[in-house]
Amino acid sequence: MKKIICKEFGPVDNLVWEDTEDHEPLPNEVVVDIKAAALNFPDYLIVQGLYQFQPPLPFTPGNEGAGIIKKIGSEVTKHKVGDRVSFMSAIGAFAEEMVLDQNLVFKMQDDMSFEVASSYQLAYGTSYHALVQRGNLSKDDEVLVLGGSGGVGLAAIDIAKALGARVVAAVSSQEKAQICSDYGADDIVLYGSSKLEKEQQKTFTSELKAKSIKGGFDLIYDPIGDCFAEPSFRSIGWGGRYLVIGFAAGEIPKLPLNLTLLKGASIVGVFWGTFTALEPETNKNNIKKLNQMVTDGKIKPLISQTIPMKDAISAINLIGNRGVTGKVVLVNNEE
Ligand SMILES: NC(=O)c1ccc[n+]([C@@H]2O[C@H](COP(=O)([O-])OP(=O)(O)OC[C@H]3O[C@@H](n4cnc5c(N)ncnc54)[C@H](OP(=O)(O)O)[C@@H]3O)[C@@H](O)[C@H]2O)c1
Secondary structure, eight states: OEEEEBOSSSOGGGOEEEEOOOOOOOTTEEEEEEEEEEOOHHHHHHTTTOSSSOOOSSBOOOOEEEEEEEEEOTTOOSOOTTOEEEEEOSSOOSBSEEEEEGGGEEEOOTTOOHHHHHHSHHHHHHHHIIIIIITOOOTTOEEEEETTTSHHHHHHHHHHHHTTOEEEEEESSHHHHHHHHHTTOSEEEEOOSSOOOHHHHHHHHHHHHHHOTTSSEEEEEESOOGGGHHHHHTTEEEEEEEEEOOOTTSSOOOOOTHHHHHHTOEEEEOOHHHHHHHOHHHHHHHHHHHHHHHHTTSOOOOEEEEEEGGGHHHHHHHHHTTOOOSEEEEESSOO
């Protein structure tokens, strides 16, 4: 059995694809023959020791996947050998197989491919939770999505459109703008691929305001932070909610708090991982709704690339090079 191994925190290129012993399950565990595992931004951070959680070394990155159960422990009641399942885990998915507690593994929908099942729970789960529970999205809302063509950004566009809102997406390039338009974004603002200086930030705010038909956004979904946060916040409307999702552009931004006062606006934190642990029933309900929306064709997760699992290193580097649109999925054997 082969897996990607991080032996010490450092550059992504230090990861190795190595043979290890096959897994034997404990009584409550199952062994999953992994068919597909999705790439997520934390994979890029965690191997460099830059993520908020640092696993003991050595470890295998990768936190969501799908496959077929190949072995079960003596006390497993929820699954049987041959079941098609998806799973979430803090680490371990960039491998040919993985051992998991039976409660962390879920039956896949019959009509879903391994690629889709492996790749949409984290991105779509985060964006649904952010927009619905944290943002109180209504169909009359106008939503600005920053980093609109990335994993969570595109999911936010897809879900907000499915729920009837008007969406403006902001991205770095024309090519990424096209992806957002294909997913239903009503309008686009380009911010280029460099950091914004003070004057450019003012222009960015003006461009954003010009794209809002209400003169200010009800909801701003921000997975990028850095120099994009403050000029975006300045385009928020009265009573708006600013969803803090992540800091893909680098720095954690600081906002002058008078801006919240002037707009009667809120800054709302979103942490999907902790939400799933503390509010499992609400999360289960969210995933059920998302599954139904996939089945009904109301949302359609984008898998922009599939890459062999053994090439995970070049795949993880795509994140740092801003090269991911929608989801990139690592595969062991194509279906
Ligand atoms: N709060 C939560 O619960 C939660 C859950 C999942 C993810 N996240 C966070 O959300 C962020 C996005 O995650 P993701 O999986 O959607 O990542 P992704 O697919 O790689 O997308 C990141 C987007 O950020 C933009 N970006 C701007 N500056 C960048 C830079 N210097 N390097 C890389 N990308 C840059 C890119 O679009 P442009 O080129 O158009 O700018 C890209 O589309 C990450 O910070 C992640 O940790 C948070």
